[in-house]
Amino acid sequence: MTLRPLVLALSLLPALAAAGPENSLRPQARQEAAVATAPEDGDPKPEIASVAKGGDAANGEDEATGSEVQSVKVSEVPLPPPVREELDLSEAEQAACLAVLDLMRVTYTVSEPVIPGDDRDCGILRPVTVTEVAPGVALSPPATLRCPAAQALALWVRDFVQPAAARLSERGALTAIRNGSDYVCRRRNNATEGKLSEHAFGNALDVMGFDFSEGPNIPVEPREAQGSMAEAFQDAVRASACMEFTTVLGPGSNAAHDNHLHLDVIRRTRGWRLCEQGPGPEG
Structure with a gap:
């Protein structure tokens, strides 16, 4: 067997190796598209x-x-505007509200704006401080409120509280309404967190009781089934308060309101009102 064909084949191997694809590209890493990361917790x-x-x-x-x-x-x-700015009245609205207070002979002073430095929402931009809610009927102590809350209070006292008090002839005339809390920057029920109370905007007043010229005062307290005129008076003024206020809470609503009536003028959808009268007698 001759070795010539084998030698010839071996001599051709370098040329065959050089004859590969001259234009082939070196493999490259695939470039990924950048994607926006959506927050899982709803962060804006x-x-x-x-x-x-x-x-x-x-x-x-x-x-x-x-x-x-x-x-x-x-x-x-x-950020949205502070709540005190959202609740602010225009010049014309404030003038109209003050005109109603003057017509009802409410004794008040126009106070300086209340703008706390440590809270962006609390405060009253056009407050009034009421000393007499009706002629001869003091607020004790005086209350600092937004004018709409002062107007609701004056209407309630004139149209409902004084007529009911007139039925208590042995006590004489109504002389004062005891103010437990008016404007104060705090959360509901004095909690450490949660929604701000309407007290924080001057929209609320806590009524602790009623004083009379001759007889004993009537404090707000649980009075279920007492069968007394004091109970009838408290029930009457509490029920009628929801004609002027959008929230009325008191004894029976919860433990925090057992010693006062909470009255406020919070704005709700479609004029809905929260009027809790407390539990009635069993049976």
Whole structure:
């Protein structure tokens, strides 16, 4: 057997190896598209994933060039106006409200705006301080309120409280309404968290009791089935309060209101009112 064909074949191997695909490309890593990361907790200011040209968005640097990452900025969502500003009356509305107080002979002074430095929502921009809610009927102590709350209080006293008090002939005329709380920047039921009370905007008053010229005062307290005129009076003024106020709470509503009537003029959808009369007698 001759060795010539084998030698010839071996001599051709380098040429065959050089005849591979001359234009083939070196494999390259696939470039992933940058995707915005949606916040899981509903934060209104989502963070956006960093984008690096030809590099890794995770490490924040372009591996090939070392260039800085290009980040997308998101503008901050503006805060709503403070609640005290949302509740503020116009000049014309305030003038009309004060005219009603003057017509009913309420004794009051126009106070300086109440704007606490440590809370963005509390306060009253056009407060009035009421000393007499009707002629001869004092607020003890005086109450600082928004004018709509003062107007509701004056109407209630004139149209309902004084006529009911006139039925208590042995006590004489109504002389004072005891004020337990008017404006104060706090949360509902004095809790450490949760929604602000309507007291925080000058929309609420806590009535602790009623004083008379001749007989004993009538404090607000649980009076289920007493069968007394004091109970009848308290029930009458409490029920009628919801004709002027949008919230009326008192004994029986919860333990926090067993010694006073909470009256406020919070705004609700479609004029809905919360008038809790407390539990009635069994049977």
